[in-house]
Amino acid sequence: MSEKNDSNPNETELDTEHWLQAYEQMVKIRTFEETANDLYTSARMPGITHLYIGEEAIAVGICEALRQDDYITSTHRGHGHCLAKGADLDRMFAELLGKEAGYCRGKGGSMHIADQETGNLGANGIVGGSAGIATGAGMSIKLRGTDQVSVCFFGDGALGQGLLYESMNMAQLWKLPVIYVCENNQYGEYTHNSKTAAGSMVGRASGFGVHAQAIDGQDIRTVHATARLVIERARKGGGPAFLVCNTYRFRGHHVGDIDRPYRTREEEAEWAKRDPLTLLEDWLLKSEQAEKQVLERIQQEVKTAVDDAVAFAEEASFPSESEVDRHVYA
Amino acid sequence: MSTLENGTRCSPAIHAPGERQITFGQAIREAIAEEMARDENVFVIGEDVAEAGSVFKVLVGLLDEFGPERVIDSPISEAGIAGIGVGAAITGMRPIVDIMFGDFTTLVMDQLVNQAAKTHYMSGGKLTVPMVLRTTLGASRRSAAQHSQSLHALFSHIPGLKVALPATPYDAKGLMKTAIRDDNPVVIFEDKMLYQEKGPVPEEEYTLPLGQADVKRTGEDITIIATSSMVYVGLEAADKLASIGISAELIDPRTTNPLDSDTLIQSAKKTSRALVLDEGYRQYGVTGEIASVIADGAFYYLDAPVKRIGAMNVPVPFSPAMEDLTIPDADDVVETAKAMCAGDS
Ligand SMILES: Cc1ncc(C[n+]2csc(CCOP(=O)(O)OP(=O)(O)O)c2C)c(N)n1
Ligand SMILES: [Mg+2]
Numbered sequence: 001m002s003e004k005n006d007s008n009p010n011e012t013e014l015d016t017e018h019w020l021q022a023y024e025q026m027v028k029i030r031t032f033e034e035t036a037n038d039l040y041t042s043a044r045m046p047g048i049t050h051l052y053i054g055e056e057a058i059a060v061g062i063c064e065a066l067r068q069d070d071y072i073t074s075t076h077r078g079h080g081h082c083l084a085k086g087a088d089l090d091r092m093f094a095e096l097l098g099k100e101a102g103y104c105r106g107k108g109g110s111m112h113i114a115d116q117e118t119g120n121l122g123a124n125g126i127v128g129g130s131a132g133i134a135t136g137a138g139m140s141i142k143l144r145g146t147d148q149v150s151v152c153f154f155g156d157g158a159l160g161q162g163l164l165y166e167s168m169n170m171a172q173l174w175k176l177p178v179i180y181v182c183e184n185n186q187y188g189e190y191t192h193n194s195k196t197a198a199g200s201m202v203g204r205a206s207g208f209g210v211h212a213q214a215i216d217g218q219d220i221r222t223v224h225a226t227a228r229l230v231i232e233r234a235r236k237g238g239g240p241a242f243l244v245c246n247t248y249r250f251r252g253h254h255v256g257d258i259d260r261p262y263r264t265r266e267e268e269a270e271w272a273k274r275d276p277l278t279l280l281e282d283w284l285l286k287s288e289q290a291e292k293q294v295l296e297r298i299q300q301e302v303k304t305a306v307d308d309a310v311a312f313a314e315e316a317s318f319p320s321e322s323e324v325d326r327h328v329y330a
Numbered sequence: 331m332s333t334l335e336n337g338t339r340c341s342p343a344i345h346a347p348g349e350r351q352i353t354f355g356q357a358i359r360e361a362i363a364e365e366m367a368r369d370e371n372v373f374v375i376g377e378d379v380a381e382a383g384s385v386f387k388v389l390v391g392l393l394d395e396f397g398p399e400r401v402i403d404s405p406i407s408e409a410g411i412a413g414i415g416v417g418a419a420i421t422g423m424r425p426i427v428d429i430m431f432g433d434f435t436t437l438v439m440d441q442l443v444n445q446a447a448k449t450h451y452m453s454g455g456k457l458t459v460p461m462v463l464r465t466t467l468g469a470s471r472r473s474a475a476q477h478s479q480s481l482h483a484l485f486s487h488i489p490g491l492k493v494a495l496p497a498t499p500y501d502a503k504g505l506m507k508t509a510i511r512d513d514n515p516v517v518i519f520e521d522k523m524l525y526q527e528k529g530p531v532p533e534e535e536y537t538l539p540l541g542q543a544d545v546k547r548t549g550e551d552i553t554i555i556a557t558s559s560m561v562y563v564g565l566e567a568a569d570k571l572a573s574i575g576i577s578a579e580l581i582d583p584r585t586t587n588p589l590d591s592d593t594l595i596q597s598a599k600k601t602s603r604a605l606v607l608d609e610g611y612r613q614y615g616v617t618g619e620i621a622s623v624i625a626d627g628a629f630y631y632l633d634a635p636v637k638r639i640g641a642m643n644v645p646v647p648f649s650p651a652m653e654d655l656t657i658p659d660a661d662d663v664v665e666t667a668k669a670m671c672a673g674d675s
Contacts, residue, residue: 046649047648098651099649104648106647106652107649108474109474110648111476125473160405191381191403196406318650319651321655324656
């Protein structure tokens, strides 16, 4: 189920240069994910991975409204969040391949990328597992008296986890600057959320008095405008917010889920009409902010950067044996 | 072995000619289906257990056979479904709660440890919790630290819980059936890497008692006690040891709680050496408990200190280059056993 979208906020528009930057970030995520899929299918990547394709407008729309020193927590489907918050392609790929040059020295892999320099407190393999961490970062911001914010990304499946509700309650009680971003892609693994989530999604947060709204997660302009409002509000001590971003994962739950028997090709085709990249491209062209060649050049540049990053990662070395018991304790 | 390959540490299953061969996964499924047919109070609840037949495809077909009232897809609410399991069990049902990865059992700790394990005792024997919690263990799938742990020692520590960790299809079916019929909460750990392993399972119905070890191979010089997938590592090691003239006996306790101490001690007395092998973290784990049971019971018969091999005391790393170092393999066992038999351990 998609929550009914609330009306668009007054758009706080970026200038063209920033929209093109957002476009580049979205293309970067799309290309990264397509490449990760290729690495999997050609048996060049260990394990499996969860692709963010189709949901790019959310990570980029939110992160473009954040500062470098703001925090995010991410999920098993986390590459988009990490890149949107500023992660480098080469160290991302190196981590996916289990190399020492990776963000986590090969220890974390696809599901656990963390990068304190860009405020990424870590992706999480436990559904809903970062609700407490993001809220704790909000607590720390309040105690340290800064004007940072903390964004908690999670899927609609995490609505099943009690920790989320304990956390939101405290965030509202203590007016913590935490933005809870529910990426409602309709499914948790192979089960549609109409079978797992009773009642209203936004109602779960508004019951605590948390500012809550549902928005179109395919349209980066809506996501970004909404994000700016709730983030500014949180910076000024206005407390937490909860955004349900309606979206769809265009691929399977993970790279190995190719048959997708739990959903119809028709449903997928409907959502494909609302590809977040195409929506932004169409708008940029129609509003005459960019010509087709400009967008194509961006795509080409990203493609080259991704290819270079993969080459870097494939050439990088595996961690040495002595790495295995380092970092168990600080 | 290529470092990219997902781990392949299982030797071929143990064969007994003439018998029907089914996989470990099929054995689990059969046990559950038979018990559901036998007792209408048995039901299954968990994430993606019904329509998808579980993420490891172990439960495929149960939904068609028993319907959505008895094979229930739940939200991603581990604590919630465990709690529902406890409450339903106390009031007459026999729930099977499915926790996809053993790592997620940390989310059900209160319901299992403080509620399920203690209800019978605290109520002075009035209430019972006949519930099964089935989950997984085992690394080597390149799944990193939150999807690879073997946490059975945590539950083995708790009075009031029973813990089974079958290694073969035969044991899996027999132990699962008994667990479902048991009037206590039983946690079953299944190794994710074993689901496709085939082994002999008779057509006729049977059950296996909880608390009875199984001798998987007889030998004279050293006893290897191994659990779950480590049984195969132990057997591979026993083959290698045989080729250098060391005869190893391999015993699988099959349940860690209750633990069949007698069988372990008798074997150690016979061979005069014991080596314990388990995929849990080595520190404060199953190997420590079993080693102390043997040291206690067979001390005067031993020619070497009891040794133990477990997973390295580190979170399971993602990179294949590191992950494989953390899990015991046959060579580790051979080296340790050789040293013990040479008297230089
Ligand atoms: C606590 C916990 N339970 C179960 C899982 C297994 N699992 C991994 S992803 C997933 C579905 C998550 O769905 P959602 O939160 O909607 O995120 P999406 O995959 O749709 O992005 C599940 C059940 C897990 N990782 N953690
Ligand atoms: Mg989802």
